[in-house]
Amino acid sequence: MNHLVILPVLIPLLGAALSLFVEHRRYGPKVQRSVAWASMTALAVSVALLVVQTGEGRITAYLLGDWPARVGVALVADRLAGWMLGTTLLLAIACLLYACTGWDRRAPHFHALFQFQLMGLNGAFLTGDIFNLFVFFEVLLIASYGLLLSGGRGLRLRIGLHYVMFNIAASTLFLIALAMLYATLGSLNMAEISQRIAGLSPAHLKLAKAALGLLLLVFCSKAALLPLYLWLPESYSRAPAAVAALFVIMTKVGLYAVLRVSTLWFGAGAGALAGYGGDWLLWAGLATLLLAGLGALAATRMSVLVAYLVVVSAATLFIAFALGNAGTISAGLYYLPHSTFTAAALFLVVDLIRRRRIRGGQPRDGEQTVLPGKTVPGLLFLVGAVAVAGLPPLAGFLAKAALLSAVPQAHTGVVWAVVLGSSLLVIMGLTRTGIRLFWHVPGDEDDAPEPEPQPAAPARPYETTAACLLLGYVVLMSVFAAPLMRQTDAIATQLLSPEQYLNDVRGTTPQMRQP
Amino acid sequence: MELALASAIGVLAAIGVYLLLRARSFDVILGMTFLSYATNLLIFSAGRLVTGKAPVLKDGVSSDLAHYTDPLPQALVLTAIVIAFAMTAVSIVLAMRSRSDNHSDHVDAHEPDPPTAGKPEAGA
Numbered sequence: 001m002n003h004l005v006i007l008p009v010l011i012p013l014l015g016a017a018l019s020l021f022v023e024h025r026r027y028g029p030k031v032q033r034s035v036a037w038a039s040m041t042a043l044a045v046s047v048a049l050l051v052v053q054t055g056e057g058r059i060t061a062y063l064l065g066d067w068p069a070r071v072g073v074a075l076v077a078d079r080l081a082g083w084m085l086g087t088t089l090l091l092a093i094a095c096l097l098y099a100c101t102g103w104d105r106r107a108p109h110f111h112a113l114f115q116f117q118l119m120g121l122n123g124a125f126l127t128g129d130i131f132n133l134f135v136f137f138e139v140l141l142i143a144s145y146g147l148l149l150s151g152g153r154g155l156r157l158r159i160g161l162h163y164v165m166f167n168i169a170a171s172t173l174f175l176i177a178l179a180m181l182y183a184t185l186g187s188l189n190m191a192e193i194s195q196r197i198a199g200l201s202p203a204h205l206k207l208a209k210a211a212l213g214l215l216l217l218v219f220c221s222k223a224a225l226l227p228l229y230l231w232l233p234e235s236y237s238r239a240p241a242a243v244a245a246l247f248v249i250m251t252k253v254g255l256y257a258v259l260r261v262s263t264l265w266f267g268a269g270a271g272a273l274a275g276y277g278g279d280w281l282l283w284a285g286l287a288t289l290l291l292a293g294l295g296a297l298a299a300t301r302m303s304v305l306v307a308y309l310v311v312v313s314a315a316t317l318f319i320a321f322a323l324g325n326a327g328t329i330s331a332g333l334y335y336l337p338h339s340t341f342t343a344a345a346l347f348l349v350v351d352l353i354r355r356r357r358i359r360g361g362q363p364r365d366g367e368q369t370v371l372p373g374k375t376v377p378g379l380l381f382l383v384g385a386v387a388v389a390g391l392p393p394l395a396g397f398l399a400k401a402a403l404l405s406a407v408p409q410a411h412t413g414v415v416w417a418v419v420l421g422s423s424l425l426v427i428m429g430l431t432r433t434g435i436r437l438f439w440h441v442p443g444d445e446d447d448a449p450e451p452e453p454q455p456a457a458p459a460r461p462y463e464t465t466a467a468c469l470l471l472g473y474v475v476l477m478s479v480f481a482a483p484l485m486r487q488t489d490a491i492a493t494q495l496l497s498p499e500q501y502l503n504d505v506r507g508t509t510p511q512m513r514q515p
Numbered sequence: 516m517e518l519a520l521a522s523a524i525g526v527l528a529a530i531g532v533y534l535l536l537r538a539r540s541f542d543v544i545l546g547m548t549f550l551s552y553a554t555n556l557l558i559f560s561a562g563r564l565v566t567g568k569a570p571v572l573k574d575g576v577s578s579d580l581a582h583y584t585d586p587l588p589q590a591l592v593l594t595a596i597v598i599a600f601a602m603t604a605v606s607i608v609l610a611m612r613s614r615s616d617n618h619s620d621h622v623d624a625h626e627p628d629p630p631t632a633g634k635p636e637a638g639a
Binding site for chain 1: 554561562609624
């Protein structure tokens with residue numbers, strides 16, 4: 001059996017356990033960081049191998065405990081899983097680099113929680129079992145509670161309580177949906193459910209629809225769709241920068257789950273449930289996009305602005321996945337890593353700016369302040385803003401162009417209007433912030449005394465490097481757009497013809513066990 | 516038996532939702548606990564209610580579902596119980612920290628009416 005599939009889950013688990021061992025003060029930060037980077041290196045190798053393996057179009061099922069897939073838990077690596085794993089890995093490297101400049105010493109257990117978060121993310125992308133997906137959701141959420149709250153006080157605890165309660169409620173709904181799903185379909189393996197969903201008896205149809213609707217609701221709440229995104233701006237904008245940057249991928253987990261479930265279960269062969277929820281997701285996505293654009297325009301703090309940009313990207317992806325043809329899914333998958341990297345980079349830039357301002361003796365809130373040493377953050381902000389708003393020449397433009405050109409005739413008017421309109425709102429919000437932060441010169445009418453020229457804050461080079469690394473990914477994605485888009489096309493094709501997935505998962509037989 | 520179980524789940528869920536919507540963090544946590552009890556019972560019933568049958572294979576009994584109760588929901592409910600238990604612990608710790616930091620056990624960490632405790636300064 002090919003054990004490569006489970007390594008992206010096992011390596012962070014071992015890394016986290018090892019991090020706990022070296023947490024004691026006598027080891028010092030150097031050892032802790034070495035362990036974290038060693039684990040990250042091993043993870044990088046295994047993910048790279050897996051990406052190469054899945055890139056050829058192979059689908060590998062890994063049976064945990066050697067139980068057949070329909071009764072046990074199976075991990076499945078296909079092209080989509082490889083793509084998401086690669087995105088997570090690249091993001092995590094930059095976040096860890098940023099955190100290693102100092103935050104990891106202020107927040108207890110940072111490295112262990114970080115590795116657990118990676119384990120949860122990787123597991124969620126690899127699992128082929130819907131209950132196991134719940135378990136990995138919990139792993140990544142529990143780690144995220146720790147990361148968000150570790151080293152926090154006062155206001156962050158209040159935000160944290162909201163975040164934790166909201167997510168526990170969502171997890172409870174997830175469980176209710178799973179119980180109903182098992183009661184109607186008799187299996188929790190995704191491939192098996194896909195087979196059984198077509199032959200659902202009419203008596204069970206209503207119950208199954210309710211369960212699947214609840215399931216989609218849970219995924220949408222994780223991915224911050226319209227009525228359920230209110231928790232996101234506050235908690236993301238209050239999170240420490242390295243953590244906020246990592247959290248950007250968490251909304252994408254919900255999107256991944258929606259995409260996986262809708263292509264696997266609600267495809268053409270699903271009988272009465274074909275295309276279930278697609279219309280609803282499309283309209284909710286459009287409304288979210290509009291509101292998030294307005295939110296970006298109305299944001300008074302830059303971190304809130306960036307948090308709304310996360311919602312903008314999630315909503316765009318919802319539209320792409322809800323339209324559900326090969327072109328939009330492919331464009332969405334190309335947009336996904338791009339928007340992740342850009343939003344994460346902007347969170348880091350916000351932190352760079354904030355700290356320079358504190359060093360310069362400036363108040364923390366309120367935008368109209370002069371920034372000492374603003375060239376580097378200014379340039380980073382410019383690149384990030386161009387990328388996130390979808391302006392040429394960066395990948396955001398290519399992705400949005402591909403998405404808009406693939407929108408089916410029936411929806412062209414409204415989708416184009418909303419996507420382009422929200423882009424305009426985002427550009428306006430970013431421009432205003434940029435002007436206030438970087439171009440504003442205190443005039444004579446200002447009562448405040450002229451701030452003394454401050455020397456640039458002593459830059460911690462790795463922080464800038466981390467932000468540059470993330471933006472570098474974006475630039476590379478733009479340069480290598482053609483091969484990457486060929487890959488996303490292949491992913492979309494593989495997703496839209498789930499027969500290979502079903503056959504490979506069901507055809508994988510236990511090696512030693514005789515069922 | 517179905518009626519008893521269904522009404523138990525319903526009543527627990529109703530209590531849970533009511534408490535969840537209240538403004539004190541302790542009530543909210545209690546509500547979450549009730550809701551998780553309701554969910555656990557629901558998961559348990561997903562394998563259909565069977566009395567007097569074992570979930571593990573026995574010698575001499577033909578191995579089909581007519582002679583056994585479905586073991587999978589019992590395994591699932593164990594996972595759900597553990598996670599819910601851990602999450603209750605986490606949220607209690609969090610609520611206590613929030614109360615001592617912000618001087619209020621309101622979920623928004625400050626009193627809505629004439630403030631009995633001053634609104635805390637941004638500390639995060």
